[in-house]
Amino acid sequence: MNGLRNFVDKIKPTFEKGGKLGFLHSTFDAFETFLFVPNTVTRRGAHVRDCVDLKRVMIMVVIALVPAMLFGIWNTGYQHSLAFGLGWGFWNIVLYGLVKVLPLYIVSYLVGLGIEFVSAQIQGHEVNEGYLVSGMLIPLIVPVDVPLWMLAIAVAFAVIIGKEVFGGTGMNIWNPALLTRAFLFFSYPSKMSGDTIWTGGMTRYMAEGTAFQCGNGLVDGVSGATPLANPTLANLEPQFMDMVLGTIPGSVGETSVIAILIGAFILIWTGVASWKIMLSSVAGGLAIGYLGYAVGATDLPGYYQLVMGGFLFGTVFMATDPVTSAQTECGKWIYGFLVGALAVTVRLWNPGYPEGMMLAILLMNTFAPLIDHYVIEFSIKRRDKKVKIA
Amino acid sequence: MSNNIYLKKGLDLPINGEAAQNTKKVIVPDVVAVKPTDFRGLVPKLLVREGDKVLAGTPVLADKMSQNILFASPVSGTVAEVVRGEKRKLLEVRIKADAQQEYVDYGVKKVSGMSAEQIKEALLQSGLWPALTQRPYGIIANPEVKPKAIFVSAFTTAPLAANPEFALGEELKYIQTAINALGKLTDGGVHLSLNAENCSGTPFHKLENVIQHTFSGKHPAGNVGVQIHHISPIRKGETVWTVSLVMLAAIGKLFDTGKYDVRRKVAVTGPKVNGPAYVAAYPGIAMKDLKDFYNASEDLRFISGDVLTGTNVGADGFLGFFDNQVTILEEGNKYELLGWAKPVRSSQFSASRTYFSWLTPNKKYDMDTNLHGGPRAFVVNDTYSKVLPMDLYPVYLLKACLANDIDKMEKFGIYEVLEEDLALCEYVCPSKIYIQQIITDGIALMLKEMC
Numbered sequence: 048m049n050g051l052r053n054f055v056d057k058i059k060p061t062f063e064k065g066g067k068l069g070f071l072h073s074t075f076d077a078f079e080t081f082l083f084v085p086n087t088v089t090r091r092g093a094h095v096r097d098c099v100d101l102k103r104v105m106i107m108v109v110i111a112l113v114p115a116m117l118f119g120i121w122n123t124g125y126q127h128s129l130a131f132g133l134g135w136g137f138w139n140i141v142l143y144g145l146v147k148v149l150p151l152y153i154v155s156y157l158v159g160l161g162i163e164f165v166s167a168q169i170q171g172h173e174v175n176e177g178y179l180v181s182g183m184l185i186p187l188i189v190p191v192d193v194p195l196w197m198l199a200i201a202v203a204f205a206v207i208i209g210k211e212v213f214g215g216t217g218m219n220i221w222n223p224a225l226l227t228r229a230f231l232f233f234s235y236p237s238k239m240s241g242d243t244i245w246t247g248g249m250t251r252y253m254a255e256g257t258a259f260q261c262g263n264g265l266v267d268g269v270s271g272a273t274p275l276a277n278p279t280l281a282n283l284e285p286q287f288m289d290m291v292l293g294t295i296p297g298s299v300g301e302t303s304v305i306a307i308l309i310g311a312f313i314l315i316w317t318g319v320a321s322w323k324i325m326l327s328s329v330a331g332g333l334a335i336g337y338l339g340y341a342v343g344a345t346d347l348p349g350y351y352q353l354v355m356g357g358f359l360f361g362t363v364f365m366a367t368d369p370v371t372s373a374q375t376e377c378g379k380w381i382y383g384f385l386v387g388a389l390a391v392t393v394r395l396w397n398p399g400y401p402e403g404m405m406l407a408i409l410l411m412n413t414f415a416p417l418i419d420h421y422v423i424e425f426s427i428k429r430r431d432k433k434v435k436i437a
Numbered sequence: 438m439s440n441n442i443y444l445k446k447g448l449d450l451p452i453n454g455e456a457a458q459n460t461k462k463v464i465v466p467d468v469v470a471v472k473p474t475d476f477r478g479l480v481p482k483l484l485v486r487e488g489d490k491v492l493a494g495t496p497v498l499a500d501k502m503s504q505n506i507l508f509a510s511p512v513s514g515t516v517a518e519v520v521r522g523e524k525r526k527l528l529e530v531r532i533k534a535d536a537q538q539e540y541v542d543y544g545v546k547k548v549s550g551m552s553a554e555q556i557k558e559a560l561l562q563s564g565l566w567p568a569l570t571q572r573p574y575g576i577i578a579n580p581e582v583k584p585k586a587i588f589v590s591a592f593t594t595a596p597l598a599a600n601p602e603f604a605l606g607e608e609l610k611y612i613q614t615a616i617n618a619l620g621k622l623t624d625g626g627v628h629l630s631l632n633a634e635n636c637s638g639t640p641f642h643k644l645e646n647v648i649q650h651t652f653s654g655k656h657p658a659g660n661v662g663v664q665i666h667h668i669s670p671i672r673k674g675e676t677v678w679t680v681s682l683v684m685l686a687a688i689g690k691l692f693d694t695g696k697y698d699v700r701r702k703v704a705v706t707g708p709k710v711n712g713p714a715y716v717a718a719y720p721g722i723a724m725k726d727l728k729d730f731y732n733a734s735e736d737l738r739f740i741s742g743d744v745l746t747g748t749n750v751g752a753d754g755f756l757g758f759f760d761n762q763v764t765i766l767e768e769g770n771k772y773e774l775l776g777w778a779k780p781v782r783s784s785q786f787s788a789s790r791t792y793f794s795w796l797t798p799n800k801k802y803d804m805d806t807n808l809h810g811g812p813r814a815f816v817v818n819d820t821y822s823k824v825l826p827m828d829l830y831p832v833y834l835l836k837a838c839l840a841n842d843i844d845k846m847e848k849f850g851i852y853e854v855l856e857e858d859l860a861l862c863e864y865v866c867p868s869k870i871y872i873q874q875i876i877t878d879g880i881a882l883m884l885k886e887m888c
Contacts, residue, residue, distance in 0.1 A: 084776035092873035098785035100810025217814025
């Protein structure tokens with residue numbers, strides 16, 4: 048332990064202002080604070096401080112995402128094996144999943160953190176931890192076959208235009224991970240929608256007639272479609288349990304309800320994410336889902352809306368982003384409800400987009416400050432009235 | 438009691454070093470200091486010179502803005518040194534105390550026969566007027582103004598704070614005198630807040646001529662600002678005064694004995710104190726007078742007050758005018774390997790559930806002054822409201838202060854808060870934002886623009 052500390056102390060002057068590598072001081076600082084809680088003491092105000100910091104908060108979200116990530120890796124291989132009739136065992140499946148998913152992570156973190164480091168360097172502040180979570184989220188919400196260069200461009204767009212121009216973590220208006228997805232979705236629609244993009248290797252097979260391992264080619268009857276492609280009761284009732292388990296095609300991390308619920312449990316347990324947003328989003332989704340069912344827009348009962356597509360993943364991990372969601376407690380109820388309600392509304396009544404979660408969250412990110420504004424205005428007025436009476 | 442106000446939000450800091458309820462030592466003062474920096478916004482005028490003889494109660498400073506507000510020496514002795522800082526800012530008037538204490542005789546007075554003007558006059562000339570704090574802004578009360586009411590908190594929830602029953606239980610008679618006197622300065626009465634848990638057990642419930650309230654809850658339920666917020670919120674243009682029990686006792690003694698007698702029992706607390714206990718002392722005593730309580734070879738922080746709101750006075754510093762507590766902490770200027778990444782950090786406390794300290798609610802911790810992280814922007818938005826039992830939006834208030842937006846500061850409640858009320862928000866903040874400093878700057882701006 049002490050050896051490491053001594054080593055860091057020894058090389059530190061090189062990276063300080065005026066040192067040989069002084070231009071890398073933010074980068075050095077990021078790695079140093081990653082290894083060691085700094086020795087800074089309180090200067091003013093409260094002399095003692097809670098031992099929680101943003102690194103801890105962020106790492107909790109990362110941990111909560113691990114079940115969804117692990118399942119996503121497995122499911123990527125499983126879907127590939129299923130589509131091509133390979134009959135793989137567990138390790139083959141995992142290996143293929145790793146081969147497909149790891150590059151997404153490498154690109155996401157390299158590009159995103161790279162930009163964070165550079166911008167911290169330019170602005171002379173410490174590197175923010177926010178991207179630890181964004182970088183973890185991004186590979187989980189894209190189709191596994193997305194070309195890596197597209198992902199790189201989208202990440203760069205989201206981090207620069209979505210976050211750094213506003214001043215970095217804590218100042219952004221939209222969830223950076225969702226912005227990445229939105230960028231991909233609108234810039235490269237052919238790679239982001241349709242039936243063939245959700246199963247690893249299928250895109251390439253369609254284009255070139257070959258895949259990592261394609262056996263005898265696609266198994267008859269495999270469409271690769273997600274449940275959202277054809278959301279009818281006749282189609283989905285037989286695979287309801289698959290949708291809960293997550294053994295269906297879809298974005299890498301969004302398919303398994305169980306894995307997401309484990310993450311939700313961790314987030315609520317540690318108090319990192321707001322249970323109010325999660326609950327009200329589910330309520331909003333159910334409300335519109337059953338409304339659609341009642342008026343005949345769909346023959347699926349409302350609860351199907353929760354297990355399909357990215358609804359639950361968005362509700363648990365994306366809508367609850369503390370920076371871009373509503374800040375007031377009452378506002379959180381409204382915000383969450385509208386996220387859920389809008390997502391299902393887009394699904395049911397908009398023929399253009401089979402999935403509405405991304406758009407719903409981004410739209411509500413935009414309106415969250417407005418919701419807060421009115422909640423606060425209302426609360427202040429009510430208090431004034433109370434004081435006047437008293 | 439039926440009208441008990443129950444505050445659900447808050448946090449009692451589990452920190453080691455509570456003072457045992459005995460008076461271990463009587464401090465014989467050597468050098469004591471009168472510090473104008475104990476008062477917000479005070480521009481002091483020096484009334485004595487080095488070498489002057491003073492008695493306990495002799496004015497040594499006046500307020501340059503309203504020169505009838507005086508500040509007195511707590512002891513009799515000789516002015517030894519006038520300490521100035523940058524731009525010749527007056528920091529301390531150090532007085533070398535005599536072996537025998539002599540007091541200025543202000544004359545025993547019967548409060549019942551006095552008018553409001555006479556009471557004001559007595560307080561002003563004796564140097565006890567600065568004991569009254571005005572809200573909004575937490576400045577010395579303006580003698581020209583008649584406050585809406587006067588508020589006193591008769592209990593404390595601050596970390597390791599002196600127990601009022603032990604420290605002041607014997608001064609009940611004087612406190613009553615002071616309440617009778619101050620009651621004449623306002624039409625709204627003197628409001629006394631008691632802790633619901635011992636509201637019939639504490640001697641203070643016997644105080645008369647007060648409007649009693651009871652509160653229950655964790656810190657900051659004992660903060661007078663939080664209590665005012667629930668009893669009668671301060672609105673724009675209104676003024677209330679607050680005064681502590683310690684100061685009430687001194688005011689009572691002035692009328693009953695004719696002396697400026699600010700002696701008090703001071704709790705010496707904190708994880709780095711050997712045998713935390715009380716000492717009989719004066720405000721302005723040097724930290725060095727407490728040398729039996731700490732190990733001088735360690736790197737320590739000396740706080741006049743509690744760990745959340747106190748002032749870092751340093752090993753050569755002096756106790757503040759209002760304070761009856763000294764906290765001694767270890768400076769946390771050490772690195773901790775992978776601290777934030779450890780699953781369990783058993784020697785650290787966190788109010789959040791991202792660590793597991795909430796599983797051991799009775800454990801106390803040897804806290805130090807490490808910041809435990811680096812400063813960041815506001816990210817997590819619901820941590821503050823969990824420890825702030827006020828109907829306010831702290832993040833919005835802070836952002837209004839940062840933006841120097843006076844309209845918004847008013848709207849979000851700058852009149853109702855002082856630093857101490859938001860100190861816990863600062864403690865729990867994962868972004869390590871200096872919240873109290875932001876409020877200080879906000880109040881300074883209000884004072885500049887509004888007065």
